[in-house]
Amino acid sequence: MLTYKGIQFRLYPNLKQQEQIAQTIGCCRFVYNHFRASWEHTYTETGKGLTYKACANALPLLKGDVPFLKDVDSTALQKSVWSLADAYRRFYAKLGKYPRFKSKRNPVQSYTTAIQGKAQVFTNTVTNNRIKLPKLGWVKIRGSRVIEGRIIAATITRKASGRYLVSLKVEADVQPLPSTGQSVGVDLGITNFAILSSGEKMDNHRFTKAMRQKLAREQRKLSRRAEGAKRRGTPLHLAKNYEKQKRVVARLHEKVANQRKDFLHKRSTDLIKNHDRIVVEDLHAKGMLRNRKLASAISDVSWSMFVTQLTYKADWYGKQFIKVDRWFPSSQLCSSCGHHDGKKGLHVREWSCSACHTSHDRDINAAKNILQEGLRTAGAAGIA
């Protein structure tokens, strides 16, 4: 099956390349904002907006008026126009907010460029831990993953921490994974990240607590420096120590996010590899828990990211991903005999079925019920 994959590398541009990146980002922003303004202007005048084509056709003219646009990657400018048109399309389709002007102050800055011609062949593009990018030439990267497939586009990002990233959009031909004959139910939890119907508990990332404390400490330091700058009457973006600390905090945030992403990718790939059918409870059911302030924002993000990964990986590798209805009482039913044993408070971690006397671990029992219900509904729909 042909699909798109995103592959990221940390990028180490030299000073000249950093300047070129900053310039390209600036020009993309300029072009975006220019057409954002004329789009709105046209709309006010005629009652109709512009189109991608109209903007793209006007781009050479704009380059004539604004010569510095000629110094940067031209496909990046086109992509910028395209993303504006797409933002309007999403807005008209009620999928997104009204496109806003891009700001220089945004902590994350990026541009996207098309990879064309022979550079599409990976072996000519990424070798010896470097990547060839339009206008930038060879740029150092960390890691040397083999990329199978055609590279279509590259997004170069400067993060709030001052680090650089390149995300490649790769067209990949994914082969189904061998069938294992196994099915699994997954209960997304609070104390554990997830509990499987097999009884296995996926650890909540142990790093989060230590990390959270560290973050809180650095965050306090940041506030102190903001106050200090305020006392001295220095605008924040000119306060050197404040800006430095801001990057420290941003780096920590990025680290947490990366660790989380790695963890989720490993676990979702494992689940898909080892099972033919994966059943998960609909996330809305978990919304109820959030209201009781049991879940932190972190597990919230992780859950939805995890479910997204399972969804597309199942699709890639020819496995079946099943969601169970949010009203299904997974923690009240006995997974052995099906007896509805009444509502149980969240403090009840273990219980025995009053009908068949099987003793249950609350979460494992729930995961087993989720699995059974998933297989039942999938069977009823004629998929299983």
Ligand SMILES: [Zn+2]
């Ligand atoms: Zn029972």
